[in-house]
Amino acid sequence: MELELPDGNILALPDGATGADAAAAIGPGLARAALAVKVDGEVQDLARPLPSGNQGPPKLEIITERSGQDALGLIRHDAAHVLAAAVMELYPGVKISIGPPIENGFYYDFAFPEGVSLSEADFERIEAKMREHIAADEPFTREDVPAQDALDRFRREGQDYKVELIEDLVRDQAVPTVSLYTNNGFTDLCRGPHAPSTKRIKAFKLQSVAGAYWRGDSSKPMLTRVYGTAFFSEKDLQEYLARLEQARARDHRRLGPQLGLFTFSEVSPGAAFWLPAGTEVFNSLVALSREMGRERGYVEVKTPQIYDSSLWRTSGHWQKYRENMFVTEYEGRQMAVKPMNCPGHCHLYSLQRHSYRELPVRYWEPGLLHRREPSGTLHGLLRVRHFAQDDSHIFCTEDQIQDEVSGVLEFAFATYEVFGIDVKLELSTRPEDRIGAEELWDKSETALLQALDAHGLPYKISEGEGAFYGPKIDLHMTDSLGRSWQLGTCQLDYNFPERFELTYTGPDNAEHRPVMIHRALMGSYERFIGILLEHLNGELPPWLAPVQAIVLPIADRHLDYAGAVRDRLWAEGGRVEVDERTESVGRKIRDAELRKIPYMLVVGDREQEGGQVSVREHRRGDVGSVALDEFIGRLSEQVKTRARI
C-alpha cells in the first residue's frame, strides 16, 4: 500500500500496516514521538491498520505533541478516561456517561449513587489516583465488539447510560459493532482515538464540578460534570492557568465597580445600578445609536412599559413567553411589563394609517425591558433581568426586504467598526415551538439566506434556534473567558403583521400586509458595555470615557490654574476633573492610571506661565507639553471622530 506524506513524498508499506508501522518506517524518533495518525483528515490510533485508498494514496500525517489541537485533543480525551477510571475506583457504584475533549480541556459526566456528591475539595484525591494511572503508563487498547456483547457487558455492570447510548446507536444508525477502549481495568464505550498510553498526559488539572443534564435535556437527570484540562508540559499548563487568571482581571464584573461604572445589589437581582460614570458611558452609546440611526432613516419613538394582556395575547407572548414576563394585576385587569418592544411598536404602527409611500417605516426605541430570567442564568451585565435594547422594528413591503436586511447588516458592521469588535454571524431557523404558517417561515428563511449570500459573509446555520415568530441572523462575540454571547440580531417576521392585522395602502388603493424586521445591533446596552469593557480591558477611548481628562496640579498654588483648565475644557464639552487632593504628583498619576483615564494633564509653574498643559496619556506616559488650545483641539477631534486610539 502507498500513502502520501505532507511533504508530497509517497510512503510504501506492506498491506495491513498500522499507523505505528508508518511512523517507524519514516524514522525511529518519529516512532517514539507518534501519538496517532491522521489519514485523509481523520485521526486514528497508531495500532489500527491503515486504510488503502480507493482513488490514489491516502494522505498520511503523523500526530505528535507538536500537532497542536489534534494532539491536545488526544491526551485530553485520554485524561477524561483516566479521570473516569479514578472516579470509578474511588466511588464504587458510580455510573459513567460521556467524557469528550473540548475546546480547552475535557470533561466527564458521572451519576453518583444516592447521597454521594462531589466537590472541588475531592479533586486532590482524584488527581492523585489519576497520577497513579499515568505513572503506570497503561496502554489504551481498542476492541471492536458486536453491539449486543457490549450491551450485555454494560447491563451486567449496571452502566445504564452506556446501555442507553448503545441502544441509540443500534436504533438510529444500525451499527453492528461498537468500539471499547481499555486502560488497565477500565473499559469505556468510546469512538476513540486515543494516544498509545496514559503516560503521554504530561500535565493535567481538574478545574471545576458542575451539574449537567443527561444529554443536555432539562427533563432528564442531572449528572455531575468534572471539568479539567491537560497539556504536554507543566509549563504549558501553568501558562494556560495564568492566562485564565489574567482574563479574570478583565472581567467586566470586576472592572465595572472598580472604575465606578455600575454595581449590583441584592434588592434587585439581575439589574445594574448605574453610577454617574457608567450612566455617562451608557448615554454615549445610546447617542451613537441615535446618531447612526438618524443617518439611516430611523425614527425614534417611545412606547409604554406595561400593557394589558390582550396585547400579549395578540402577539403570542401570553402563550409562548409568559413564564419570562413580569405579570401584575390591578382593577381586575391582567397587565404585563414588556419583555420586548415589538408588540408595542406593532400596536403603534396600527394606530395610524400608512401609505406605501411612507414605507419602510423604521421605528427605533432604546426601550427598557424586563424579563423574568431564571436566577441561575444571571451573569453580571451579560445576562440581566432589566435592560435596554437598541431596538428597531422596520415595517416594509416584501420587495423591500432584501434592501432592508442588507441595510441592517451594513448598519451592524458600521457599529462594530466603531469599537473594533469582530462578530460571528449565525442564521437561526424555525424552532419547534413557533407561531405562523409554514410558507411564511419558508419565505422568511429564504429572504435572510439571500441577504447573507448577497453580502458574501461567512455564517453558521443553527437549525431550530429562531425566535418563536421568525428566523433570525444573530451576531455573536466572545467575552474575556471565551464564552460566546449574542449581541445583535436581525429577525424577519411575517407573523406579527398578520396577528396585529397591520396594513398599508398600496398604489392600487388596496390594503396590503407589510413585513416586519426586528433588529438590535448592540443588542442590549448592558451586555454590550460588559463585552466592550472586557474587549478594551476597561480602557475606554476618549469619546466614551466618563472622565476624558484629569487635571493634576503639582502643588496647591496651581489649583487656580487647574480649575481654569477644567472650566475651559468643560465649556468645550469635555468631561474633565481636577485632582484637588494635597497628594504627590506620583500619587495623583497612579490613581488616574488605575482609573484608566485617557489623559492626565499635569500643571505646575511652567504650564501656568505658558498657558500649557503637560499631557500624559494612559499607559503611554508623558507625551510633552502643549498649549491648552491645542490639547482641546486634539481631544475634540478624537471625540468627534470617535477615535479608537
Added chain:
RNA sequence: GCCGACGUAGCUCAGCUGGUAGAGCACUUCACUCGUAAUGAAGGGGUCCGGGGUUCGAGUCCCCGCGUCGGCUCCA
C-alpha cells in the same frame, strides 16, 4: 429553574479543631507643597447575608431562605 461552591468593614482578604472580630487599600483629620504609577501620622467604620436550631457560649456546627460564582437548561 437544576447541580456544586462561596457570602467577614466601601474593596481585596485573614480569622486553626466553637471562647463575644483583624490586615492592606479606600475614607476623615493633621503635617508635608511635592514634576510623571503609592509622603507620613492619627482616627472613624462591622446586625460576621437573613431567619431558625444545637451549645454555658456560634463568624466558626446543623437546617431553611436570599444573593453571588462555576457549569447545565434557557436567552439580548
